[in-house]
Amino acid sequence: MTGSDEEERTGAASDPLDPDDYDAVDVFEGGDLDLRAGSDSCYKCTSCDTSCPVAEVDDSFPGPKFQGPEQWRLKRKEDADIDDSITSCSNCMRCDDACPSSVPLSQMHNEARGEYVDEQMDKLSREYVRNRILSNYRFFAAIASKTPRLANFVTGLGVTQWAGEKLLGITSEREFPDFAEETFREWWRKRGGAAVENPDKRVAYFHGCYSNYNTPEVGKAMVRVYEEFGYEVLVPPQKCSGTPMFANGMLPDARRHAETNVENLVAAIGDGADVIASCTSCSMALRQEYPELFDLHGVDDVAEHTFEALEYLRINEDLEGALSEAELDGESFAYHAPCHARNQGLARQAVETFREVEGADIEDVGDSCSGISGTYGWKAEKYDYSMEIGAEMFEHMEAADGEVGMTECPTCAMQMEHGTGYEIRHPLQALESALVE
Amino acid sequence: MAIASEVVVVGGGLAGVTAALSAAREGADVRLVSHKQSTLQQASGLVDALGYLPPVDPPGEDPTATPTAARTGAVTDRPDPEGPLADPFEAVDRLPESHPYRLVGADALRAGLALFDDAVDGYRGGHTDRNALVPTFGGAVKPTARYPASAAAGLASDDRPMLVVGFRSLSAFDARMVADRLAAADVPFEVAGADVAFPAAFREDAKITRFAHALDRDEPVEGTPARAALAAAVEPHLDDVEGGAERVGFPAFLGDDEAAAVRAALADRLGADVFEVPMGPPSLPGLRLEDRLYGALDAAGVSYETGVPVVDCETDGAGRIERLLVDRTGSEVPYAAEAVVLATGGLVGKGIDADREGVREPVLGCHVPHPADRYEWYVDDAFGDQPYARFGVRTDDRLRPLGPDGEVQFPNVRVAGATLSGADVAREKSASGVSLATGLVAGREAAAEVPG
Ligand SMILES: Cc1cc2nc3c(=O)[nH]c(=O)nc-3n(C[C@H](O)[C@H](O)[C@H](O)COP(=O)(O)OP(=O)(O)OC[C@H]3O[C@@H](n4cnc5c(N)ncnc54)[C@H](O)[C@@H]3O)c2cc1C
Ligand code: SF4
Ligand code: SF4
Numbered sequence: 001m002t003g004s005d006e007e008e009r010t011g012a013a014s015d016p017l018d019p020d021d022y023d024a025v026d027v028f029e030g031g032d033l034d035l036r037a038g039s040d041s042c043y044k045c046t047s048c049d050t051s052c053p054v055a056e057v058d059d060s061f062p063g064p065k066f067q068g069p070e071q072w073r074l075k076r077k078e079d080a081d082i083d084d085s086i087t088s089c090s091n092c093m094r095c096d097d098a099c100p101s102s103v104p105l106s107q108m109h110n111e112a113r114g115e116y117v118d119e120q121m122d123k124l125s126r127e128y129v130r131n132r133i134l135s136n137y138r139f140f141a142a143i144a145s146k147t148p149r150l151a152n153f154v155t156g157l158g159v160t161q162w163a164g165e166k167l168l169g170i171t172s173e174r175e176f177p178d179f180a181e182e183t184f185r186e187w188w189r190k191r192g193g194a195a196v197e198n199p200d201k202r203v204a205y206f207h208g209c210y211s212n213y214n215t216p217e218v219g220k221a222m223v224r225v226y227e228e229f230g231y232e233v234l235v236p237p238q239k240c241s242g243t244p245m246f247a248n249g250m251l252p253d254a255r256r257h258a259e260t261n262v263e264n265l266v267a268a269i270g271d272g273a274d275v276i277a278s279c280t281s282c283s284m285a286l287r288q289e290y291p292e293l294f295d296l297h298g299v300d301d302v303a304e305h306t307f308e309a310l311e312y313l314r315i316n317e318d319l320e321g322a323l324s325e326a327e328l329d330g331e332s333f334a335y336h337a338p339c340h341a342r343n344q345g346l347a348r349q350a351v352e353t354f355r356e357v358e359g360a361d362i363e364d365v366g367d368s369c370s371g372i373s374g375t376y377g378w379k380a381e382k383y384d385y386s387m388e389i390g391a392e393m394f395e396h397m398e399a400a401d402g403e404v405g406m407t408e409c410p411t412c413a414m415q416m417e418h419g420t421g422y423e424i425r426h427p428l429q430a431l432e433s434a435l436v437e
Numbered sequence: 438m439a440i441a442s443e444v445v446v447v448g449g450g451l452a453g454v455t456a457a458l459s460a461a462r463e464g465a466d467v468r469l470v471s472h473k474q475s476t477l478q479q480a481s482g483l484v485d486a487l488g489y490l491p492p493v494d495p496p497g498e499d500p501t502a503t504p505t506a507a508r509t510g511a512v513t514d515r516p517d518p519e520g521p522l523a524d525p526f527e528a529v530d531r532l533p534e535s536h537p538y539r540l541v542g543a544d545a546l547r548a549g550l551a552l553f554d555d556a557v558d559g560y561r562g563g564h565t566d567r568n569a570l571v572p573t574f575g576g577a578v579k580p581t582a583r584y585p586a587s588a589a590a591g592l593a594s595d596d597r598p599m600l601v602v603g604f605r606s607l608s609a610f611d612a613r614m615v616a617d618r619l620a621a622a623d624v625p626f627e628v629a630g631a632d633v634a635f636p637a638a639f640r641e642d643a644k645i646t647r648f649a650h651a652l653d654r655d656e657p658v659e660g661t662p663a664r665a666a667l668a669a670a671v672e673p674h675l676d677d678v679e680g681g682a683e684r685v686g687f688p689a690f691l692g693d694d695e696a697a698a699v700r701a702a703l704a705d706r707l708g709a710d711v712f713e714v715p716m717g718p719p720s721l722p723g724l725r726l727e728d729r730l731y732g733a734l735d736a737a738g739v740s741y742e743t744g745v746p747v748v749d750c751e752t753d754g755a756g757r758i759e760r761l762l763v764d765r766t767g768s769e770v771p772y773a774a775e776a777v778v779l780a781t782g783g784l785v786g787k788g789i790d791a792d793r794e795g796v797r798e799p800v801l802g803c804h805v806p807h808p809a810d811r812y813e814w815y816v817d818d819a820f821g822d823q824p825y826a827r828f829g830v831r832t833d834d835r836l837r838p839l840g841p842d843g844e845v846q847f848p849n850v851r852v853a854g855a856t857l858s859g860a861d862v863a864r865e866k867s868a869s870g871v872s873l874a875t876g877l878v879a880g881r882e883a884a885a886e887v888p889g
Pocket of ligand 2: 051088090092095
């Protein structure tokens with residue numbers, strides 16, 4: 001079940017970045033989604049606006065209520081253009097979580113953004129090209145990881161950053177993430193795949209781009225912890241989850257990746273596996289955004305069988321029991337819950353899991369957004385907002401006892417490190433230290 | 438396997454959090470599961486216990502009839518509610534028998550308020566049994582049991598001259614109207630209102646959180662820090678009030694995390710006390726209260742998760758709930774429990790669902806008594822005794838839900854807050870008190886279901 005990196009890379013290389021090669025797939029088969037019911041159930045309580053981290057710092061952003069139900073109504077009535085403020089929404093999905101009336105806000109935003117990019121955005125504009133590059137991070141990561149040292153060197157050069165900012169509008173304030181010397185998939189293949197075979201306990205790992213190209217130690221920790229509990233791990237071929245593409249309105253790109261992912265994950269489910277992800281934006285995409293946006297065969301099956309890695313263990317294993325015997329060596333963590341964990345009910349799982357572990361001290365640094373929201377904080381014009389949103393989290397991290405940060409989301413980790421200089425770990429890595437010899 | 442806890446609380450509003458804290462105090466292992474954010478986000482941040490006694494049985498009508506039928510008669514004949522009440526506790530026994538306060542008693546209200554005082558910092562009013570009178574953004578004076586420290590300098594019982602400040606960009610708050618209405622209500626102090634321009638060039642419909650953030654961080658506004666710039670805009674109006682304002686009220690967006698520092702800085706520059714007038718939605722005091730309540734859950738070791746709804750349940754033969762099913766973004770996860778508290782809110786919080794067919798409690802399917810004829814769900818008088826306002830789950834005095842036959846429907850379930858029937862909290866000004874009193878009892882009762 002190990003997909004070769006070869007086929008992966010060919011897959012990646014076929015991702016067109018050339019605007020002429022842009023294939024505008026009709027995302028919603030049979031026309032636009034009918035979101036009237038959702039729009040009608042808005043009773044204008046403004047809970048969504050109050051919870052939007054972008055509206056809190058950017059007064060040119062009219063907020064989720066406008067982007068969602070109001071814009072939707074406006075558009076139906078007078079066929080108005082999508083307001084370009086939609087490109088300022090970071091897709092954190094906090095508004096979704098807030099709405100007491102279950103208005104499908106992020107789905108409305110995703111749809112509006114897709115339509116905006118499709119119909120109103122100049123495909124030759126710097127912004128479009130930049131967004132396309134940012135959202136197709138995986139494409140570059142696949143190339144860069146072939147020569148990681150060179151890539152790390154080049155991206156670290158001041159001139160690269162200068163060019164990035166001037167030519168593309170990618171902020172020079174951030175350091176490009178390092179590429180691993182060996183990708184997770186390379187490690188997996190060399191290792192000879194799964195070390196445990198077990199037809200009764202199988203999981204298919206959706207590693208996503210980041211733990212493949214940048215932090216394979218997270219993927220390795222996942223494998224070791226799961227094998228400790230007797231699971232057989234499958235690693236099906238896969239592409240990007242599509243999260244950065246949703247956030248940038250590149251829905252046809254996202255759909256192409258989703259097709260591959262759903263097809264391979266459905267096959268794994270057929271082999272008796274549940275799907276697990278170590279990145280909460282990946283699990284969010286598979287669970288919520290795919291079925292909301294794409295009418296693909298098996299998409300609901302995938303949603304139903306997908307879990308976040310720690311969540312799955314907490315449901316299916318006696319994790320607390322296992323950890324009550326375990327010990328960590330006086331580790332203090334400042335934990336930040338990613339926005340996309342929040343909507344899945346996972347905002348507290350790490351705190352609860354480590355609360356009882358001997359020698360571990362874990363502190364929730366509060367419910368603010370980290371501010372990076374994937375590609376949002378990489379955009380030169382958003383960088384300052386991104387840091388302003390994150391300021392509260394940075395302060396709470398500094399005030400916490402721990403000098404090591406913890407989170408499930410790779411871009412939140414980037415932001416936490418950027419704002420505090422702390423080393424950041426994934427809960428799976430701490431589990432590995434506690435449970436695996 | 439399932440995620441197992443002794444007590445599972447469904448719903449994360451004031452009632453759910455109170456129940457969870459109360460059960461944890463009894464030593465139970467508690468988990469709270471909530472779908473969306475609660476109505477605390479929209480509420481004023483005031484904790485009302487009982488401000489008015491509406492006349493529920495106008496003379497000449499049969500008090501044993503359904504609480505509803507044919508109440509469309511001469512609206513003007515009906516007496517006004519009694520109040521504002523000075524003492525909420527002594528009035529409890531004059532409420533209708535089916536009212537949640539009558540089920541659990543005035544002592545439960547006291548205990549619920551005491552639990553609140555214990556769990557939440559920064560609130561006032563606990564020193565007395567009497568209601569405080571707090572000015573609201575509609576210019577009314579509201580009897581309330583607990584109020585945020587940020588509202589303290591605004592109490593209507595205080596006789597210092599008051600200036601109320603509004604902002605041109607914030608149409609929901611009309612300072613002159615607030616001042617006029619307060620004056621018309623015969624408050625014992627001089628009061629005037631003034632509209633100023635918020636010193637930053639924010640867009641017309643900038644979000645309230647944007648103002649709060651600018652003050653929290655003291656962002657420079659055209660070169661001047663936001664707090665100083667705001668004080669400078671207000672200062673020329675201090676003498677709009679006869680005798681000079683000794684206290685100045687603002688709509689409630691004076692900072693979020695740094696609210697106390699923002700108020701202190703303004704007070705310092707203005708040479709007057711500064712307070713917030715509680716707002717309708719969106720409500721920062723409500724948000725701040727929510728933060729504190731969840732901090733208290735954390736401190737009490739309660740596990741909680743939000744963003745996920747309970748969608749179904751599994752019972753044993755005797756109607757005991759064994760497991761709840763939680764929809765986690767597409768995947769259904771079983772949660773095992775010995776006892777369950779249902780605190781999913783009322784018609785607003787979606788804990789009670791109504792459509793043309795009828796009225797339902799959608800999570801466990803508890804019975805909700807209501808007239809079959811939809812025309813009896815409401816009366817013509819918009820401010821009248823609306824039957825639907827009292828719709829909810831009926832319980833015994835241990836807060837166990839009663840089925841259509843009057844028998845306990847689920848023996849290990851307790852119901853709290855707006856999900857209960859029998860209170861018209863909007864007219865009585867009793868919403869938070871009902872949540873505290875019944876949350877406290879429901880939590881204690883649920884903990885008692887756990888086999889020792
Ligand atoms: C606009 C407004 C203003 C108010 N002003 C005041 C005031 O001035 N003073 C005062 O004392 N009170 C006020 N209140 C009332 C108060 O804030 C609470 O609404 C009241 O205490 C009821 O609380 P509750 O916990 O029962 O319900 P809610 O606050 O409605 O909470 C119910 C919770 O249950 C969750 N839920 C629902 N279904 C499910 C499910 N299937 N699974 C999991 N979770 C679920 C909801 O998402 C919600 O979080 C106001 C309310 C509103 C709406
Ligand atoms: S998704 Fe996030 S940034 Fe976008 S409107 Fe909603 S809350 Fe605001
Ligand atoms: S939170 Fe929901 S109901 Fe409230 S204003 Fe926003 S979309 Fe409308």
